[in-house]
Structure formats: structure tokens, C-alpha cells
Amino acid sequence: MFIVSLVETYFHVGNILISVCILFFGLLFLHRLKFSLQKKAIFFFLIGIILFTITEVLILANVSWRSELIEILEDVVKSSFIVCFGITLFFFRQSEQYEISKLHRRAFRDILTGLYNYAFFRQSGQQKFLEAKRRKLPLSVMMLDIDNFKAYNDQFGHQSGNTALQCFAKELKHITREYDLVARYGGEEFVVLISADLDEGFNLAQRICNRIASACNPQSHPELYRSITVSIGLASITESINSLDKLIEAADLELYRAKQAGKNRVHVINEVPNSSS
Structure with a gap:
């Protein structure tokens, strides 16, 4: 014991x-x-x-x-x-x-800007497109490209270019709505997918364009070396557009036309009256 x-x-x-x-x-x-x-x-x-x-x-x-x-x-x-x-x-x-x-x-986030990345946009955008087609709901996409970004990058350096991208993304996120799908598409190109028709999409695109022009400048953001503007192409879902890729292609074509027309403006498929800024 x-x-x-x-x-x-x-x-x-x-x-x-x-x-x-x-x-x-x-x-x-x-x-x-x-x-x-x-x-x-x-x-x-x-x-x-x-x-x-x-x-x-x-x-x-x-x-x-x-x-x-x-x-x-x-x-x-x-x-x-x-x-x-x-x-x-x-x-x-x-x-x-x-x-x-x-x-x-x-x-699913872009490290530099904090916005959704291309992979997430493709995944979520495809779901939204199929739902819009099935339920016959309005759906529009904007393709956005920062004007003369390559020249900005070359003149002020890549770090300054990254700062400009972050500034642009911040203002873009601020003006878009919480339920809009906002993503960095690649480089200086961004995309916004909204559940709205062409008229409502144009109004938002115009506000974005004006916001960037008025806010992305050295006065509001001292880290910028010069003012930044954006060109936007807008397209909306139609009977003939049967895939997300075609919707993006349509918006991308309008973005090209906005660039050709002088930049710092919105260009819309099938033209909305007074669509140029």
C-alpha cells in the first residue's frame, strides 16, 4: 500500500x-x-x-x-x-x-487594388449572366481603361503607376454600389457588371467618368503626379448577346470607340442620346 x-x-x-x-x-x-x-x-x-x-x-x-x-x-x-x-x-x-x-x-481579390480579380469576375459574372438570361432581367457591363496610363507609368515609374491604380480603384469603389460587381480586369483595365438596363448603366458610367476626372488629381490626392481620367465602354444584354464573353466584347468595342473619340468619356452600344462627355 x-x-x-x-x-x-x-x-x-x-x-x-x-x-x-x-x-x-x-x-x-x-x-x-x-x-x-x-x-x-x-x-x-x-x-x-x-x-x-x-x-x-x-x-x-x-x-x-x-x-x-x-x-x-x-x-x-x-x-x-x-x-x-x-x-x-x-x-x-x-x-x-x-x-x-x-x-x-x-x-479572389486583386492584391494591389483590393477589388475583385479577373478569376472571381469570370465566375460570378457568368452566374449573373445566366440568371439574367433565364429570368429576362437587365444586365450591363462597363469596360474601363485609365487614359494614357502607359505614358504615366513611363514618365513617373511603376511605383507611381501602382499608386495611381490604387487611387483610381478607391474612387471607383466609392461611387459604385455595394451590389455592383467591380473588378480589375488586367493592367489598367477594369470592369463593372451591374443589374441595370442601358439607360441606368449610362448614368452610372457617366458619374464614374466625372468622379474620376474631378477626384483623381494632385489636389485631392497629393501622391498623384498629374490628373487621371478614364474612358468607358458600355453594353447591355440583348437577344443576340448569348454569352458573357460577347457582352464583354461589345463593351470592349465601345471602350475602343470612346478612346478614338477623344478619351475621358462614355461610349454606349446602340448610342444613348448625349452619351459623350
Whole structure:
């Protein structure tokens, strides 16, 4: 009986020493973590380790001094220990979901501008196009191109060009609606897909054009070296346009015509009255 008791004592003492080591290295590990949810998870894990250590100390104390109070404390600490590990698992799960969500957002966002990227536009745009065709709903697409961007890039450098793209994207995001699909199509070219007919699409395109001309300048954005304007081509879904690619091609053709007509303007398929700015 004495030997069994001695072995149990050494066993609990060993648990205490292991817990102290885990606590020491856990604190070092906690200090190096960058994500708040992971820090919370490790923090509650370490509290659980402390509670486990206290439980082991109480067990040893109860061996020497049989006390009802010690037994009650032991039960309370054990319950707290279980709660802590439950919270730890919760925060680990939340951290995993957050990281997956962040990776998902990164996969579909353009790193430079923060707008949706080409891949997401193709995926989401295709769904919207098929739904619009099936339900006979209006759908329009704008192709936008920053005027004389290559010259800006060549004159002021690629970093300045990137800053100009970020400024343009910020203003574009500001003026478009939350439910519009706004994406960077490639280079200095952007695309906006809206659930609207040609007239409503033209009004929005004109506001975008005016907004960029009035806001993207060194007065409003000191990081810009000169003012920026945009040309926009607009096309709307019709019976003859039976795919998203054809809708984009139609808008791209109108963008070309806007460039040819003098830039800093909106050009619309089948021409809306007073469509030039």
C-alpha cells in the first residue's frame, strides 16, 4: 500500500513538473504569435495547464491532509479546467475559420487594388449572366481603361503607376454600389457588371467618368503626379448577346470607340442620346 501511494505521489509530482515546462514554453510561444484568435486559444490553454497543475497539487495535499474543503476545491478546479479547454478549442476553431475565410478573400481579390480579380469576375459574372438570361432581367457591363496610363507609368515609374491604380480603384469603389460587381480586369483595365438596363448603366458610367476626372488629381490626392481620367465602354444584354464573353466584347468595342473619340468619356452600344462627355 505504501509503495502504491509513493508511486502515485511521484506520478503527480511528475505531472506538475511537466505542466511547469509546458507553461514556460507556452508563454514563449504565445509571445511570438501574431493572430489574436490564436493568442486567445493559447492563453486559455495555458490557463488550463495552470488549473491542471493546481489540481495535481490539491491531490497531493489531499493525500497528506484529508479535507472536505480540499476535495471541493479540487472539483471546482477540475470543472474550470474543462471549461478552459472548451474555450481553447472554440478559439482554435474560430481561428481556422478566419484563416480559411482570409485565404478565400485573397484568392479572389486583386492584391494591389483590393477589388475583385479577373478569376472571381469570370465566375460570378457568368452566374449573373445566366440568371439574367433565364429570368429576362437587365444586365450591363462597363469596360474601363485609365487614359494614357502607359505614358504615366513611363514618365513617373511603376511605383507611381501602382499608386495611381490604387487611387483610381478607391474612387471607383466609392461611387459604385455595394451590389455592383467591380473588378480589375488586367493592367489598367477594369470592369463593372451591374443589374441595370442601358439607360441606368449610362448614368452610372457617366458619374464614374466625372468622379474620376474631378477626384483623381494632385489636389485631392497629393501622391498623384498629374490628373487621371478614364474612358468607358458600355453594353447591355440583348437577344443576340448569348454569352458573357460577347457582352464583354461589345463593351470592349465601345471602350475602343470612346478612346478614338477623344478619351475621358462614355461610349454606349446602340448610342444613348448625349452619351459623350
